[in-house]
Amino acid sequence: MSLLRRSLLLAAPALSVGIPVARAERRIGALSAPEVVEWHSLTCPFCAQFVLTVWPEVERRLVRPGHLAIRFEDFPLDMLALEGAAVMRALEGEAYVAALKRVYGAQRVWIQMSRPQALTEIARVAGIPAIEARRRAEDPALLREIAAERLRAEQEEGVTGTPAFRIGGQILVGVLPYEMFEAATEQAHGRPI
Numbered sequence: 358m359s360l361l362r363r364s365l366l367l368a369a370p371a372l373s374v375g376i377p378v379a380r381a382e383r384r385i386g387a388l389s390a391p392e393v394v395e396w397h398s399l400t401c402p403f404c405a406q407f408v409l410t411v412w413p414e415v416e417r418r419l420v421r422p423g424h425l426a427i428r429f430e431d432f433p434l435d436m437l438a439l440e441g442a443a444v445m446r447a448l449e450g451e452a453y454v455a456a457l458k459r460v461y462g463a464q465r466v467w468i469q470m471s472r473p474q475a476l477t478e479i480a481r482v483a484g485i486p487a488i489e490a491r492r493r494a495e496d497p498a499l500l501r502e503i504a505a506e507r508l509r510a511e512q513e514e515g516v517t518g519t520p521a522f523r524i525g526g527q528i529l530v531g532v533l534p535y536e537m538f539e540a541a542t543e544q545a546h547g548r549p550i
Contacts (some may be wrong), residue, residue, distance in 0.1 A: 373542045385416075386426025391545035394523040396432035396510055399441040399479070400468060402444065402520045405461040407532045412458070414535045424550050425542045428435050429457065432507050432519050440494040442503050444476060446495060447485045454481035481527060 385393070397404040419425040428458075433439035441460075446458050459482045467478035480490030493499060510516040514528060521530045524541040543549050 360419040377388065382401040383430070383453045384426060384428040385451060385454050387422045387423035388426070390420075390423055390426040391525075392428055393541065394428045394541055395432055396430045396514075396519055398432050398438040398518050399445070399460060399464070400433075400435055400438040400517045402464070403532050404520045405464045405521045408458055408461040411532060411535055411538075415538045416454075418535075419538055419542050419550070422550075424546065425538065429453070430506065430510060431503050432510055432521065434515055434519065439500055439503055440472070440476055441479050443496060443499045444480050444485060444490040445483060446499065446503075447489050448483065456485075459483060467529040487525065 384392070386500070397408075406500045415425070415427070421425060431438075431442040431445075433442050436478075445453065447458070448518065460479055463482045464479065467475040467482070470478060476490060476494050477487060480487055499509075514523065516528060516530075520532065521528055522533060524533075524537065525544060539550065
């Protein structure tokens with residue numbers, strides 16, 4: 358077992374999740390639209406690159422018109438990403454995605470800070486009250502649940518890094534171009550969009 362995996366598992370004792378938003382919906386798009394899952398880590402520069410460069414076009418051309426839905430899942434690569442994911446779970450749906458864009462947009466700033474300062478900055482940029490952010494970042498059950506989700510993605514889905522995407526039953530890792538999302542959408546619909 359890797360040191361990272363062990364540290365994520367030991368981040369908290371085995372407790373039930375105490376914060377109801379632990380499983381908050383981090384999905385946008387029409388309910389009837391084919392779904393792409395994206396696993397990301399807040400500390401991953403490639404995840405930031407995807408959200409800042411490719412995602413806007415995917416959102417504008419595929420998600421908003423109702424052709425595609427995307428669900429964001431956490432795959433923390435380190436303790437800062439794990440605690441940051443817990444902080445971000447204060448939001449869901451459109452609010453989560455909007456905050457995610459802002460947090461990734463500021464990643465170059467907060468990534469250089471100490472962990473407590475970085476978490477404060479993530480919360481500030483995301484628009485989450487500091488006291489709520491601190492409560493979430495320190496909630497052992499929430500941290501354990503997010504770590505368990507990461508391990509399930511690794512073991513059951515075969516996710517090996519970030520960003521990773523499940524598109525049409527296939528797991529792809531890396532910053533995928535817009536065209537791959539368009540092709541997957543057209544394949545799912547059985548026609549050009």
